[in-house]
Amino acid sequence: MTTQRRYDIDWLRVIAIGLLLIYHIAIIFQPWAMFIGFIKSDEALEGLWKPMTMLNVWRIPLLFYVSGMGLYFAMRKRNWKQLLLERTKRILLPFLFGIVAITTLHMFIFQMYYNMPLGYFPHQGHLWFLGNIFVYVLVLLPLFYYLKKHENGKIKRVLSTLMGHPGGPLLISLFFVIEVVLVEPQQFALYAQTWHGFFNGFLAFFFGFLFVYSGKTFWQTVLRWRWLYIGLAAVLFGIRYFSYATEAPGYLTAIESNCWIFGVFGLGYKYLNKPSKTLSYLSQAAYPVYIIHMFVLYAGALFILPLEIPILLKFIGIIAFTGVGCYVIYEFIIRRIGFLKPLFGLKWKFNKVKKLMKMNPMEIEDSSN
Numbered sequence: 001m002t003t004q005r006r007y008d009i010d011w012l013r014v015i016a017i018g019l020l021l022i023y024h025i026a027i028i029f030q031p032w033a034m035f036i037g038f039i040k041s042d043e044a045l046e047g048l049w050k051p052m053t054m055l056n057v058w059r060i061p062l063l064f065y066v067s068g069m070g071l072y073f074a075m076r077k078r079n080w081k082q083l084l085l086e087r088t089k090r091i092l093l094p095f096l097f098g099i100v101a102i103t104t105l106h107m108f109i110f111q112m113y114y115n116m117p118l119g120y121f122p123h124q125g126h127l128w129f130l131g132n133i134f135v136y137v138l139v140l141l142p143l144f145y146y147l148k149k150h151e152n153g154k155i156k157r158v159l160s161t162l163m164g165h166p167g168g169p170l171l172i173s174l175f176f177v178i179e180v181v182l183v184e185p186q187q188f189a190l191y192a193q194t195w196h197g198f199f200n201g202f203l204a205f206f207f208g209f210l211f212v213y214s215g216k217t218f219w220q221t222v223l224r225w226r227w228l229y230i231g232l233a234a235v236l237f238g239i240r241y242f243s244y245a246t247e248a249p250g251y252l253t254a255i256e257s258n259c260w261i262f263g264v265f266g267l268g269y270k271y272l273n274k275p276s277k278t279l280s281y282l283s284q285a286a287y288p289v290y291i292i293h294m295f296v297l298y299a300g301a302l303f304i305l306p307l308e309i310p311i312l313l314k315f316i317g318i319i320a321f322t323g324v325g326c327y328v329i330y331e332f333i334i335r336r337i338g339f340l341k342p343l344f345g346l347k348w349k350f351n352k353v354k355k356l357m358k359m360n361p362m363e364i365e366d367s368s369n
Contacts, residue, residue: 006212007275008268010071010283016063017286019055021293021326024126025318026052028301029311037125039113039301053246054237056189057253058260060129060159064201065261067133068208071144087137094345095130098291099301101343103127109298128193129201134311136205147213159214166225169218170209173258175203178251188253226266231356233259288334288344289326296325 027050033040075083097307103125111118124131147155162168179187183196191197211218222229236256240248248256300321304314334344341348 005275006069006073006273007279008265008271009066010279011272012062012264012268013066013070014279014282014286016059016066017290019059020063020290021297021322022319023055023059024053024294024297025051025315025322028297028305028318029315030323034202037110039110039298039305041301041305041311041314043314045311045315048315053189053241057108057257058264060189061200061204061257062195062261062264063129064204065131065208065211065265068136068205068210069212071137071205072209072212075144075148079123080141082117084137084141087134089342090198090345091130091134091137093128093342094287094291095134098130099124102295105295108296109302113298113302124193127291128197132198132201133205135198136202139202140206140209144209151213155216155250159210159216163211163214163218163221166221166228169221169262170255170258171256172207175207176254176258177251178201180361184252187247188250188257219265222262222266222268224266226270228261229259229266230263232256233263246272284346285327285330285335288330288346291344292329292334293322293326296329297322299325 024038026045027036027038029041029043029045029048031040031044071087075087078086079098100122103123104120106125107121107123108118110116138143150156179199180196183199185194185196188196196219233256236248236252236259240246240253240256297318300318304317304321307314307317309317334340334346338348
């Protein structure tokens with residue numbers, strides 16, 4: 001397996017999580033926010049939802065694609081037992097901790113805002129994504145290690161040839177079309193805790209792995225034909241927006257979703273595949289920020305929505321509050337308190353701790369000089 005780090009994939013993960021924060025904040029200003037468990041502004045900014053309707057069909061599938069790609073790179077130096085243990089620590093542990101300790105916090109704030117009786121309500125909330133990813137790992141790991149073992153075999157050669165044609169990635173969309181035809185989701189962008197979200201994510205995770213597994217041909221194809229994919233996506237979005245009031249038939253939306261994603265992969269491969277200190281910091285922060293952002297967002301809504309200021313300033317204020325709040329919690333609490341790191345998906349150097357515990361005070365002092 002290749003050992004070259006892909007900085008563009010790291011960047012796309014960071015960008016997708018950033019878009020997720022803005023999307024969740026935009027929900028607060030929609031008339032239907034309370035129906036899906038969000039605090040709702042008394043004033044609406046329904047115009048915010050127009051750009052969201054373009055993003056919604058591909059931002060979550062993009063994260064699943066990137067997660068599948070990430071698993072490929074995680075398999076480079078690990079056998080299946082090591083990988084399963086690592087994924088349990090990095091995904092299952094934060095998922096379970098988040099259910100009992102994080103999602104309950106934003107539910108407390110929701111209850112406070114609406115003067116409801118306070119109660120402890122553990123639930124998946126926005127962490128459903130992690131639960132899905134862990135299931136995908138369990139189900140697909142045997143197949144992925146089989147493919148790794150036969151990396152020079154016929155399957156990879158066929159994939160590489162297929163991905164070398166601009167129609168190759170588009171052909172993958174047929175599986176997503178079949179999914180929406182069979183599952184018949186009420187809305188394509190309803191991913192959270194739905195069978196559509198589960199199977200759509202499964203396909204994206206699976207093909208994300210295969211795209212990297214197939215070698216350079218996929219990336220060369222999306223690089224060369226990125227504007228074709230973006231152009232097709234824009235046309236399909238126009239049809240969805242003007243002809244179907246943003247809710248087109250699922251088969252059209254499935255194709256649009258993948259066209260946006262392939263275009264984004266091409267742009268990322270061209271412009272983002274380079275290291276930087278900013279990326280190093282944000283890439284590590286993205287996972288903990290994803291876990292805590294709903295609690296911080298709800299806290300921002302609790303304090304800012306009652307203020308007598310223009311609604312646009314409220315929107316900007318909650319974005320700023322969420323961004324600064326997530327930074328402060330990550331930088332000064334999660335990142336600096338060792339035992340919290342694994343609860344938020346970060347690595348904790350247990351070996352270094354054990355080594356220090358075995359050393360006498362004089363050795364510790366010498367090692368720090």
